[in-house]
Each structure stands twice: as structure tokens, then as C-alpha cells.
Amino acid sequence: MDQQTQATKFEVEKIRRDFPILNRKVNGYPLVYFDNAATSQTPRQVIDTIVDYYSNYNANIHRGVHALSQEATDKYEQARQKVQKHFNAVKSYEIIFTSGTTHGINLVASGFAAELQKGDEILVSAMEHHSNIVPWQMLAQKTGAILKVIPMDEKGELIFSEFEKLVSSKTKLIFVNHVSNALGTVNPVKEIISLAHENGAAVLVDGAQAAPHIKADVQDLDADFYVASAHKMCGPTGVGMLYGKEKWLNKLPPYQGGGEMIATVTFEKTTYADLPHKFEAGTPNICGGIAFGAAIDYMEKIGFDTIAAYEHELLEYATIKLKEIDGMKIYGEAAEKTAVISFNIEGLHPYDIGTLLDKMGIAVRTGHHCAQPVMDFFKIPGTVRASFAFYNTFEEIDRFVEGVKKAKMMLQ
Template sequence: MINVDKIREDFPILNRKVNGKPLIYFDNAATSQTPQQVIDVIVDYYSNYNANIHRGVHTLSQEATDLYEGARLKIQKHFNAKHNYEIILTSGTTHGINLVASSFSSLLEKGDEVLVSALEHHSNIVPWQMLCERTGATLKVIPMNEQGELIMSDYEALLSQKTKLVFVNHISNALGTINPIKKIIEMAHEVGAAVLVDGAQSCPHIKPDVQDLDVDFYVVGAHKMCGPTGVGLLYGKEEWLNKLPPYQGGGEMIDQVTFEKTTYAGLPHKFEAGTPNICGGIAFGAAVDYLNGIGFDAIASYEHELLDYATQQLLDIEGLKIYGTAKEKTSVISFNIQGIHPYDIGTILDKMGIAVRTGHHCAQPIMDFYKIPGTVRASFAFYNTKQEIDALVEGVKTAKMMLS
């Protein structure tokens, strides 16, 4: 059971005002807010430990290294990776996807096929298009239905011995659809294909077990998990990470360097060239601790309650349509009001201190499917309240009255 009033005390930004109104933050699918416990870790690092890691013999370097590698162990445990070196710390979800896409260039050839779902964020579309352009492989799309669910029979029909890679998000950022990724992974493995899952939207709400899923690659950004921006992770099975060549060259990722030949370091350093976001990695570990302290079962239950409540209240507004009505869904509502541009609704809500996202949410193919320019997206977190949802509903009603 969540004590939302107590939890809200952990988030200093929730005390501020926007346009003279108390902030109501419903843009959590873009970036979650950061609790004081994580902010304190960031301040403590720069106040007491700031030094480069792995290469120093002095005390500060050793202490910073211990904190950074300790965070990697926390993250390994959270996602239940078999080995800590299967956790590659990145600058975020997009970095992890591009790392895999770039490194796979040497493993694909003309005639190979890669599958991507119709529900993807641009970050899980564009890198694979670029990969296909480099290799001559063919990109195919798993279609969706009106409810915003993947059509699994069509996915089955697309799979063949030519399929080498499958890319799908765990949860759609634009619609909130929870995809059946365990089944998707199982079906891909039957034809020998590897699977990368974009977990950016799932990890604030659920606790993925990468070994249970049997996923080959899983990517995450910390800033959607109450952590800082500019840091994330790529989980990869050891066997796959060993097959892939390095993504970037530089310091830390090497074993021996001469002008004639360079040999590369082992995992995870092979994929971690240069000075990392040390503070960000440590704070990522602190954010994982914070979320586990609340408990993901409690988070999921409370956020589902918010989703149901908001859905019922918003659907009472005449002319309002919700896009994405999958049976399995998380706390995201994308909607429009007939005859009104979503940008105009979002602008009026902002004047009331209510932060929502408007546009195509970096998922333009979804908007093209529905033949709309975009949506208003309200995305809820465990620190939001039903009272805030009431304010959103009244704000939408006001916006409708003003713009009709």
C-alpha cells in the first residue's frame, strides 16, 4: 500500500508553482521526477568523491570506482542479470540501441530480415533503418490493431529463417500498451533470431527479470526511473556481447595499444569507451534502491488505480477519444477532443500548472495509423494523486469550452 502523501514529500519539485498554480506533473513517460534521496547522492558525489574511475591509485579514484561498480551490482540484481559484466552502462536507452545496431553491422548481410513493431519510438526505428541501409538487410514491420495491440498472428507469419533480429518495446510510450514480450522472444528464438527489448517505459512500472524473459538485449534510461538524465543501461547476454565488436574506440575499452594493433578489454569495459557519467551511474543505483524501497507491486497496483480513475473521468467528456485501449496497459492516456488540436489543449493546461505532453511523442507511425497529427498524453506516476487527475479533467473541460 502506497502512502502517496509521504512519498510526495521526497520530491521537492512537486512543491513549486507553474504560472502561479501548484505544479501537476503528468509528463512522467518523458521524464520522471527525482527524489531528494537521489539528489543527495549526486551532491555527495561531487562534494566528496569526484574523481575519474578505474585508472587511479589514489583514494578518491578508488572510492569513486567502488561506488560506481557498486551501482552496477545493484542494477544487475534489480534486473536479475546472470553476471555484472552483462550490464553495460550507457548514456541512455537510445545509446544502448545504437550500440547494438552499429555492432550488428558485421553480422548481417543482404537478404537477412529484421523485424520492428509498429508501436516503436523513433529511437527503436531509425537505428535499424540505418543498419539495413549499411548491410542490405530488409526491415519489416509487425502491424498493430485499432486497440493499439500488436497482431501476433501477423508477427508469426513474418518470422522465418531469414529473420535475424526482432526489436520491440516492452511498453508503448505513446499508448501505454504492454506488449507480450515473453511470447515475442520465445517465437523469435524458435527461428534463431535475437531480440532487443526497449524497456524505457516499462522499468518505472514493473521489474523485468531478464533471465526469466530470456531476452538477448534490454535497454533502459535512468531518467524514467527517478534517476538522472544522461545515463542508462544495455543488458546483453554474455554470448552476444562477446560476438559483437566494440561500438566506440578510446580509453578504458582497450587491453593493449600499439600503432600496429590494438586488443580490446573484456566485458563490460569493451563497450564503455571514455570517461563515463560516473555520478549518473552512482545515482542510477540510488534510484533503483529508492524504487525497490517502495516496491514494484505497490507501484503497479496504485498506478493502475490512477489509470482506471482517469480513464473513467476523461471519457465522461463529450467528444473526447482515447487512443490505445489495449487489455494490458500501463498508466498512460493519449487522447484528443474532436475538432481541437492537441497542442492548443496542452498550452491551456500549462497555464493551469498542468504538465502534459502533446504531439506525436516520437512515435509518428502510430499517429499516421490513426490519421491524426498527435495526441495529448497524460502519464501518471506513483507520486500522482486522484485530486490531480480531477484538476486535469476540469482543465480539459475548460480548454474544450475555450477552444470550441
């Protein structure tokens, strides 16, 4: 199937009309937005939901008997149910609204401080985002647990045979991203979880990069915890979700103290509320939660299988075109990957390439992508990362490739 046929079948131009920002110009050029792994853009349907909330039923939730509070509460809890259904959690109260993926990870890390003892082992993969490294380092320092690393290979894939050697009865927790933000690698999380459970360990999956591309089924994966952010899947910033199996959420202590997360309070003793409120202290990002639900509705209507197929076409096309450039080195060539290309050109600094692309209206990410251990593995300071979404086009890839060629010519 040629690129034009695929683009027409997908109706990408119709979809692009939902995203107002794609109409703007940067430095006099039509915007080409290839920084979707950092944050996706927001469709009008989600923007309208945000405007509707603040225009028509802005009120605090769970606490008021008046009409606005009840309406806001209903919309917020309906959004929780949409997240539950999307990720296939058993119960809606297994979905905890957070400020994002990092918040969810820290919530779990804080809770496990009481579960670990000196000499226990926790495993983390070599391709994690800093947000899925630093909290576990802090947890290890606090508890005396030992942090071990699941190694990766030159293709950007985890070495499963080495993981099998690392996991043991001493292993209590394992943390792995579903998809690498730096390389696009899709990790074998179901197999990792299965082996972990055979050895009595719990697993947290960082789904921040997977959620825009893969409809994760937490029951099928048998994940103990799964975290994601709304802003990477067409929603607003400042809101995300933590899925946790009911048994774990009941076992872990609250992450924060405050209003909403209590059942009773006296100066002598406090008892905590039931799930999910136990982990949702204070006034939440009400509008953000509701808009998160609207974003899921939007992407579900397009269809995640449809999105994945189209993005794979974009990835294959861009990879072929970029490899035609002399000196091109792509990092992360796993057999299973999402629409991310991380690359360098021999002799050129990624920052310089990214800066020149921006002058041409092309937005990419440069640097270590908060995955410095990955860059250290490849012995590089960073990469240029182009990350695609379902509203991107083959014509934009052509502009991007020509931009890379032009930047190379200017810098050499």
C-alpha cells in the same frame, strides 16, 4: 476501494515529500506533473547522492591508486551490481552503462552491421519510438537487410498472428518495446522472444517505458538485449543501461574506440578489454551511474508491485473521468497497459489543449511523441498524453480533468 482509501494506504503524501519539485507553482498554480513518460521527477535521496559525489569523492574511476578514485570506482561498480540485480542479469558485466536507451540501441545496431547479409530480415513493431526505428533503417541500408513491420490493431495491440507469419529462418533480429510510449500498451515480449528464438533470431527489447512500472526479469524473458534509461525511473538524465547476454556482448565489436575499452595498444595493433569495459570507452557519467543505483534503491524500497497497483488505480480513475467528456477519444485501449492516456477531443488540436493546461499548471505532452508511425496509423497529427507516476494523486487527476473541460470550453 475508493480513491481516498487507496491513496491513504499507499501513503502518497509521504512519498511526495521526497520530491522537492512537486512543491513549486507554475503560472500561479500548484504543479501537476503528468509528463512522466518523457522523464520522471527525482527524489531527494537521489539528489543527495549526486551532491555527495561531487562534494566528497569526485574522481575518475578504474585508473587511480588514490583514495578518491578507489572510492568512486567502488560506488560505480556497486551501482552496476544494483542494476544487475534489479533486472536479474546473470553477471554484472552483462550490464553496460550507456548515456540512455538510444545509446544502447545504437550500440547493438552498430555491432550487428558485421552480422547481417543482404536479404536477411529484421523485424520492428509498428508502435516503436523513433529511437527504435531509425537505427534499424540505417542498419538495413548499410547491410542490405530487409526491414519488416509487425502490425498493430485499433486497440493499440500488436497482431500476434501476423507476427507469426512474418518471422522465419530469414529473420535475424527483432526489435520491440516492452511498453509503448505513445499508447501505454504492454507488449507480449516473452512470447515474441520465444518464437524468435525458435527461428534463430535475436531480440532487443526497448524497456525505456516499462522500467518505471515493471520490474523486468531478463532471464525470465530470455531477452538477448534489454535497454532502459535512468531518467524515466527517478534517476538523472544522461545515463542508462544495456543488458546483453554474455555470448552476444563477446561476439559484437566495440561501438567506440578510446581509453578504458582497451587491453593493449600499439601503433600496429589494439586488443580490447574484457566486458563490460569493451563497450565503455572514455570517462563515463560516473555520478550518473551512482545516482542510477540510488534511484533503483529508492523504487525498490517502495516496491514495484506496490507502484504498479497504485498506478493502475490512477489509470482506471482517470480513464473513467475523461470518458465522461463529450468528444473524447482515447488511443490505446489494450487489455494490458501502463499508466498512460493518449487522447484527443473532437475538433480540437492537441497542442492547443496542452498549452491551456500549462496555463493552469498542468504539465502534459502533446504531439506525435516520437512515434509518428503510430499517429499515421490512427490518421491523426498527434495526441495529448497524460502519463502518471506513483507520486501523483487522485486529486491531481481531478484538477486535470477539470482543466481539460475548461480548455474544451475555451477552444470551442
